[in-house]
Amino acid sequence: MRGRVQGVGFRYFAEHSANALGLAGWVRNRDDGSVEVYAVGTADQLSELAGLLWKGPRWAEVRGVDESEAPLEHVRGFSVRQ
DSSP: OEEEOSSSSHHHHHHHHHHHHTOEEEEEEOTTSOEEEEEESOHHHHHHHHHHHHHOSTTOEEEEOOOOOOOOOOOOSEEEEO
16 A cells, blocks of 8 residues: 555555455565555455555555455464564
């Protein structure tokens, strides 16, 4: 995610949203000011998460969400990474 997405609770919003959807994966801040999300789930679950991430938490201002396939990681649950 790009925009005002750091310092506004975005990682915890993403974690809560992903857990509510039953997804596995992680979210982390990147050095360039963006937020990266890695999620594993069905196409419908991932689509719903993408829609939520476009909105973000109350104080966020999302200007872009880039989606791409990534190599499969063996993850359990969904967590915030530092």
